[in-house]
Amino acid sequence: MDEADFYPEGALVTVLTAEPLDRTLDYKAPEGGVERGAFVEVPLGPRKVLGCVWGAGLGGFDLSKARRISAVLDVAPMRDEMRSFLEKVAAYTLTPMPAMLRLATRAPGLMNPPGMRKIYRRGTGLPPRETEARKRVLDTLDDYGGLSFTLKELADAADVTPSVIKGLLPSGAIVEEDTPRDLPYRRLDADAPGKELTEAQGEAAQALRAAVAAQAYSTTLLKGVTGSGKTEVYLEAVAECLKHGRQALVLLPEIALTSEFLTRFEDRFGARPAEWHSGVTMTERRRVWKMVGQGGAQVVIGARSALYLPFQNLGLIVVDEEHDGSYKQEDGVMYNARDMAVLRASLCSAAVVLASATPSLETWANVEAGKYKRLDLESRYGPAVMPDMQALDMRVDKLPATQFISERLANAVRMRMQKGEQSLLFLNRRGYAPVTICRACGFQIACDHCDARMVEHRFLKRLMCHQCGETKPMPEACPSCGVEGRLAPVGPGVERLAEEVAERFPEAKCAVLSSDLFASARALKEQIRLIAEGDTDIIIGTQLVAKGHNFPNLTLVGVIDADLGLQGSDLRAAERTFQLMRQVAGRAGRSEKKGIALLQTYQPEHPVIRAILAGDEEGFWRAEAAERKMAGVPPYGRMAGIILSGPDLAVVSDVANHLARSAMPLQRVGAQLFGPAPAPIARVRGRHRIRLLVKAEKGAPLQVALSDWVRQVKLPNNVRLQIDIDPQSFW
Ligand code: ADP
Numbered sequence: 045m046d047e048a049d050f051y052p053e054g055a056l057v058t059v060l061t062a063e064p065l066d067r068t069l070d071y072k073a074p075e076g077g078v079e080r081g082a083f084v085e086v087p088l089g090p091r092k093v094l095g096c097v098w099g100a101g102l103g104g105f106d107l108s109k110a111r112r113i114s115a116v117l118d119v120a121p122m123r124d125e126m127r128s129f130l131e132k133v134a135a136y137t138l139t140p141m142p143a144m145l146r147l148a149t150r151a152p153g154l155m156n157p158p159g160m161r162k163i164y165r166r167g168t169g170l171p172p173r174e175t176e177a178r179k180r181v182l183d184t185l186d187d188y189g190g191l192s193f194t195l196k197e198l199a200d201a202a203d204v205t206p207s208v209i210k211g212l213l214p215s216g217a218i219v220e221e222d223t224p225r226d227l228p229y230r231r232l233d234a235d236a237p238g239k240e241l242t243e244a245q246g247e248a249a250q251a252l253r254a255a256v257a258a259q260a261y262s263t264t265l266l267k268g269v270t271g272s273g274k275t276e277v278y279l280e281a282v283a284e285c286l287k288h289g290r291q292a293l294v295l296l297p298e299i300a301l302t303s304e305f306l307t308r309f310e311d312r313f314g315a316r317p318a319e320w321h322s323g324v325t326m327t328e329r330r331r332v333w334k335m336v337g338q339g340g341a342q343v344v345i346g347a348r349s350a351l352y353l354p355f356q357n358l359g360l361i362v363v364d365e366e367h368d369g370s371y372k373q374e375d376g377v378m379y380n381a382r383d384m385a386v387l388r389a390s391l392c393s394a395a396v397v398l399a400s401a402t403p404s405l406e407t408w409a410n411v412e413a414g415k416y417k418r419l420d421l422e423s424r425y426g427p428a429v430m431p432d433m434q435a436l437d438m439r440v441d442k443l444p445a446t447q448f449i450s451e452r453l454a455n456a457v458r459m460r461m462q463k464g465e466q467s468l469l470f471l472n473r474r475g476y477a478p479v480t481i482c483r484a485c486g487f488q489i490a491c492d493h494c495d496a497r498m499v500e501h502r503f504l505k506r507l508m509c510h511q512c513g514e515t516k517p518m519p520e521a522c523p524s525c526g527v528e529g530r531l532a533p534v535g536p537g538v539e540r541l542a543e544e545v546a547e548r549f550p551e552a553k554c555a556v557l558s559s560d561l562f563a564s565a566r567a568l569k570e571q572i573r574l575i576a577e578g579d580t581d582i583i584i585g586t587q588l589v590a591k592g593h594n595f596p597n598l599t600l601v602g603v604i605d606a607d608l609g610l611q612g613s614d615l616r617a618a619e620r621t622f623q624l625m626r627q628v629a630g631r632a633g634r635s636e637k638k639g640i641a642l643l644q645t646y647q648p649e650h651p652v653i654r655a656i657l658a659g660d661e662e663g664f665w666r667a668e669a670a671e672r673k674m675a676g677v678p679p680y681g682r683m684a685g686i687i688l689s690g691p692d693l694a695v696v697s698d699v700a701n702h703l704a705r706s707a708m709p710l711q712r713v714g715a716q717l718f719g720p721a722p723a724p725i726a727r728v729r730g731r732h733r734i735r736l737l738v739k740a741e742k743g744a745p746l747q748v749a750l751s752d753w754v755r756q757v758k759l760p761n762n763v764r765l766q767i768d769i770d771p772q773s774f775w
C-alpha cells in the first residue's frame with residue numbers, strides 16, 4: 045500500500061456509501077487510522093450505514109462538523125482493481141456508484157462483529173423414529189451435501205419448528221457445533237487426475253492451460269456440441285489456475301438447478317467449491333463474500349452477480365452457456381455478465397473461457413475479428429452423435445384447433461415407447477392456454493394492470509399474468525358480455541399438451557417440467573433425477589429442459605411449435621430460435637442410442653428453419669452477421685434502449701416528447717433516435733411504458749452522449765427512466 049493511501053486518525057476522508065446519494069461523504073478517520081478501500085461503518089443521520097473509504101476528504105465545509113467513522117470492518121479492503129472494475133461498469137451501464145457498491149456488497153451482516161455461533165449439520169446417527177418432519181430436515185441437509193445451517197435457516201428450509209431439529213440431536217443424526225463465523229472452504233486438490241481425455245479434448249485442455257498459465261488477459265471461445273466434454277476440458281483450466289495459487293470463478297445459468305455439476309466438481313477436486321446464487325443461505329453468502337476476499341475460497345460457482353465478489357487473486361473466469369439470455373440482468377444495474385466478465389478479467393490479468401454449443405453472434409463476431417481465440421470440440425464424447433433433424437410440415441396435417449401433436453410425431457413417440465425409450469415434447473410456453481376467449485363476444489381476458497392477456501394455469505385453477513404475476517380465478521361468465529359457459533382456451537401451453545398426451549397415450553408415464561409447477565428447486569431436481577433414471581416415457585417441457593440435463597434414455601425430441609420464437613420483431617429472434625432448437629435437439633441421443641429431432645412447423649422454407657435442419661452453423665452465422673452489418677445493429681453497431689414509465693400516460697408522454705426534441709447531444713455523435721413509441725407491452729403493474737431507441741456506429745462515444753442527453757430533462761416524481769445499453773429484449 046502506498047503511504048498516500050493511508051489516513052491517520054483524524055484525517056478527513058471521503059466515503060462511498062450504498063445510499064442513493066449523488067456524491068461521497070466526508071468523515072474523520074477513526075483511532076488507528078484507515079486505509080483507502082477499507083470497508084467501514086459510518087453514521088448517517090440517526091443510522092449507521094456501510095461504506096468504503098474512497099480517498100482524501102473533499103472538504104469545503106466546516107471541518108469541526110465532520111463526524112467520525114464509527115468502525116472499520118474486519119474484512120479485506122476493496123482492491124484497486126475492483127474499484128476500477130466498478131467504475132468502468134458504472135460508466136458503461138450509466139449506473140450511479142452507490143448502486144455499484146450495493147452490488148459489490150450483497151452479503152448480509154458484513155457489519156456484524158465476528159463471533160461464535162451454533163451451527164447444525166448432518167451427523168452419522170439415525171433418528172430413532174422417522175417422522176415426516178424429521179425426514180424433511182435430514183433430506184434438506186442431504187440436499188445441501190455437507191453445508192451447515194443456523195437453527196433458523198434449517199427450520200425455514202425444511203419447514204419445521206426448531207424443536208424438531210433439537211429433537212434430532214440426541215441420536216446424533218444432527219450435530220450442533222460452536223464455530224467461529226465464516227470458516228474457510230476446504231482446500232481443493234489441484235493435482236488430482238481428471239478423466240482421461242480424448243485427443244481433441246486434450247488439445248483444447250492444453251490450450252486453455254497455457255492461457256491460464258500465462259497469467260495475462262485472454263478470452264477463448266470453447267465451442268462444442270452438448271456432450272462433447274466442454275465441462276471436462278474447462279475443469280482442466282480450473283486445475284491449472286489452482287496450481288498457480290489463483291482463484292477461479294465459474295458462472296452458470298440457472299445455477300440453483302445444477303447439482304450434477306457440483307458432484308462432478310467434487311469428484312474432480314475432492315471438495316466442493318463455494319456457491320453463490322439465490323438458493324444459498326444468508327449465512328453462507330456472507331461466508332463466501334468474506335472468504336473470497338481473504339483467499340479462503342479458491343473456486344466460486346455462481347450466478348452472474350458472483351462477478352462482483354471481492355476476489356483477491358482471480359486468474360480464470362468460465363462463462364458456461366455464454367449465449368444464455370439470463371446473463372443479462374434486466375432490472376436495477378442492467379449489465380451483461382458475459383461482457384463484464386471479459387472486462388473484469390482484463391483488469392486482473394485473468395483468462396476467460398466462454399463455453400457454448402451455440403455461441404452468441406457477439407462472441408462469434410469477436411472471434412472473427414481476432415479478439416477472442418476459438419477452440420472446437422467437434423464430436424460428442426463416446427458413442428453419442430448429434431441427432432438427425434427433420435421438419436414436419438404442419439400445413440399438410442390440418443390438425444383440429446384443439447390438437448397439437450401431429451399423427452407423424454405421435455407415431456414416433458409410440459415407436460419409442462415400444463422400445464422402452466424416452467421422448468421429449470418441447471413447447472416453450474408455461475400454463476394451460478395463452479389466451480382465453482369468449483365464444484359469444486370475442487373478448488379476451490386481460491390483466492387489469494398490464495397490457496397483456498392472462499394465461500390460464502389449470503393446475504393452479506387460476507388465470508395468471510406473466511408480466512406482473514397477478515392471478516384471478518377463471519370466471520364462469522364473460523367479464524365483458526356476461527354470457528356464461530362460453531369462455532374457451534385458445535392455443536397450447538405445456539399443461540394443455542400434457543392433457544393431450546394423457547388422452548392419446550393413456551398407458552404412458554409422463555412428466556411436465558415447467559418452472560411454475562414446482563414449489564422448490566429441490567422438488568424440481570428430484571423430478572429431473574427420476575427422469576434421468578428412466579422413470580418416464582414422455583417428458584413435456586418448456587425451455588427449462590433445454591439446459592444441461594442429461595437424460596441417457598431419451599432418443600426423440602418433438603418440437604411442438606418451431607415457429608414460436610420467430611414471431612415478433614426482436615433483433616435476436618433468429619439467433620435465439622436457432623440456438624434454442626439446437627439445444628433442445630441436443631437432448632436426444634446422449635448415450636449409445638442415436639436420437640432424432642422432429643420440428644413441427646408451418647414454414648419449413650423459412651431460412652432459419654432450413655439452417656437448423658441443415659445443421660450448417662457457420663453458414664447461419666455468416667448470413668445473420670451480414671444482415672446485422674447491413675442494418676448497423678449489434679454486434680456491428682451500438683444500441684441503447686430508453687424505457688420511461690409512470691402511472692400517468694400523459695406525463696410519461698410529455699417527458700418522452702421532450703427528450704425526443706432535445707436530441708442534440710445524440711446528433712453530435714452521429715447517433716440516431718427512434719421513437720418515442722409505446723413499448724410492446726405498453727402497461728405493466730399499472731405503469732405506462734414508452735420506449736425510445738438509440739442507434740450509433742460502433743466507435744461512437746454513446747454513453748457520454750446519452751448522459752448529456754438525459755441530463756437535460758428533469759424527471760417528474762413517479763416517472764422512471766431506465767437506460768439499457770446493448771438491450772437483449774425489447775418489451
Ligand atoms: P459438455 O459440457 O460439452 O456438455 P460434458 O463435459 O458434460 O460435456 O461431457 C458429457 C458427458 O461425457 C459427461 O457425463 C462427462 O463426464 C462425459 N465425458 C466427457 N469427456 C469424457 C472423458 N474424456 N472421459 C470420460 N467421460 C467423459
Ligand code: ZN
Pocket residue numbers: 491492493494496509510511512513514728729
Ligand atoms: Zn399483469
